[in-house]
Amino acid sequence: MPAAGSVRLPRSSPKTVFAYAYVCAYIADTSIRVSDEAKQRLDLYKREDESYEDVILRLTERDKWAGFGLLSETDTDTRDAMNGIRAEMRETVDSDIGELE
Template sequence: MGTTSLTITDEAYERLKAYKTKEESFTDAILRLTGSDRDVMKGFGAMADVEGFREAVEETRDELDTDLRERDLR
């Protein structure tokens, strides 16, 4: 199997790095993320181990809940 070099932006690199597990190479991550099975449920939980992700989601949800409650009172 041959290899090919790709040029990607720093943003794209950081996003891919966030999806990559510690045990896999970037090639393995790309193959996993672009698998041919197209299982829509496959991505759920992919960000679970990303530092700060859970807190960011919870904060956003709290903000949305507060906003919706305020709208109901008006």
């Protein structure tokens, strides 16, 4: 007689055994508290399709051009060109100021 809880297979059944695994995946999240003032400031920068996490990541991006419309998705060459234009403009302004003195 089989033990309690065991199942006896008929002798004519195949001897293939199927095993099922149950996998749980947890996503680690951290909650932070912010003041009403901090949330209001985040709301000023939050775009319609963004979460607060997206806003924080965008605002804390090391790339100074990140999040600025068309330049946020452009390659390094375009950003380098923008830096060059800015440098030229500064030189022009410095030159104009020098002439006025």
